[in-house]
Amino acid sequence: MSVFVSVKNLVKNYGDFCAVDNLSFSVEKGEIFGLLGPNGAGKSTTINVITTLDGCTKGTVEIGGMDIEKHRTEVKRLIGVVPQDIAVYPFLSAIENVRFFASLYGIKGKQLEEAAKEALEFTGLADKAGMKPKHMSGGMKRRLNIACGIAHSPKLIIMDEPTVGVDAQSREHILDFIKILRDRGATVIYTSHYMNEVEQLCDRIAIIDRGRLVACGTGQELVSLVTEYKSFKLKTKIPADFDEKQFIKNTVSLPTVHAVAVNGDVITIETTLECSDFSDILEHIRKFRLPVISVVSQIPDLDSVFLTLTGHEMR
Numbered sequence: 280m281s282v283f284v285s286v287k288n289l290v291k292n293y294g295d296f297c298a299v300d301n302l303s304f305s306v307e308k309g310e311i312f313g314l315l316g317p318n319g320a321g322k323s324t325t326i327n328v329i330t331t332l333d334g335c336t337k338g339t340v341e342i343g344g345m346d347i348e349k350h351r352t353e354v355k356r357l358i359g360v361v362p363q364d365i366a367v368y369p370f371l372s373a374i375e376n377v378r379f380f381a382s383l384y385g386i387k388g389k390q391l392e393e394a395a396k397e398a399l400e401f402t403g404l405a406d407k408a409g410m411k412p413k414h415m416s417g418g419m420k421r422r423l424n425i426a427c428g429i430a431h432s433p434k435l436i437i438m439d440e441p442t443v444g445v446d447a448q449s450r451e452h453i454l455d456f457i458k459i460l461r462d463r464g465a466t467v468i469y470t471s472h473y474m475n476e477v478e479q480l481c482d483r484i485a486i487i488d489r490g491r492l493v494a495c496g497t498g499q500e501l502v503s504l505v506t507e508y509k510s511f512k513l514k515t516k517i518p519a520d521f522d523e524k525q526f527i528k529n530t531v532s533l534p535t536v537h538a539v540a541v542n543g544d545v546i547t548i549e550t551t552l553e554c555s556d557f558s559d560i561l562e563h564i565r566k567f568r569l570p571v572i573s574v575v576s577q578i579p580d581l582d583s584v585f586l587t588l589t590g591h592e593m594r
């Protein structure tokens with residue numbers, strides 16, 4: 280494997296606000312690389328810099344060994360972008376949209392026609408070629424957005440939260456498309472705030488939070504960063520006068536407890552791996568007059584990786 284995208288010490292400030300804070304990572308050729316982080320983590324900002332839509336405050340980005348500032352035109356030819364906000368023309372038909380975007384990359388004539396048809400077929404929209412996006416469902420528009428980004432067969436496909444607002448079936452289709460694109464040789468950068476999706480899809484993942492890199496590696500490597508801890512989720516009924524701050528403070532002070540998060544009526548508690556008896560913790564929970572409706576013990580996943588490494592849940 281060789282490095283295809285290299286992001287080094289990337290900083291992006293908006294006035295006094297630092298949206299991307301010294302971010303470095305590299306993407307191997309032919310992999311699906313996930314940028315995982317909560318809303319506002321800086322994913323789109325990073326993508327906008329990589330795709331040359333926006334400049335950065337500091338740092339460098341290389342794609343295919345070329346600096347994106349110095350080789351802007353060559354770099355742009357390698358990239359296909361599927362933006363977070365659907366960017367298709369409502370009054371052009373599906374095929375006219377795909378033709379338009381592919382033509383921006385210099386594809387013409389018969390090749391353009393074939394590329395547009397193939398992109399629509401690939402995204403399951405072949406029978407909707409004449410339909411205008413204004414008549415399409417959210418999932419169909421998302422698929423058209425993808426068709427427009429990939430028709431010119433880019434070597435690097437960058438997708439920014441392409442499954443937001445789509446139904447479960449379209450989502451599965453989209454995830455399948457992305458794997459096929461990778462298997463055909465493309466390199467993919469995929470951003471999402473959905474842990475499961477990223478865990479299921481991506482070969483390697485960079486977790487970002489507040490513009491900073493939290494950790495980077497395969498799903499397994501990330502989990503092994505935190506296997507000193509295990510967790511359990513407890514379903515309860517939070518009373519109206521519940522003092523969440525005090526509860527969290529007291530609970531984390533228990534010797535076997537490492538981290539606590541309260542999310543609605545679900546309390547997630549991380550304990551040391553050695554903790555083989557939860558009775559002290561349950562006793563403590565009862566003192567706060569919290570009923571124990573159910574308890575599920577969990578093998579660490581990316582949720583717990585995020586909680587452990589950042590100290591807060593990804594919402």
Ligand SMILES: Nc1ncnc2c1ncn2[C@@H]1O[C@H](COP(=O)(O)OP(=O)(O)O)[C@@H](O)[C@H]1O
Nearest residue numbers: 293296298316317318319320321322323324325
């Ligand atoms: N043009 C802008 N001006 C000022 N702040 C911005 C701008 N674009 C994004 N931000 C801020 O930068 C942070 C990161 O945003 P963004 O990259 O969109 O996050 P994500 O895509 O991970 O949800 C957010 O706090 C957002 O409000």
Ligand SMILES: [Mg+2]
Nearest residue numbers: 322323363440
């Ligand atoms: Mg975003």
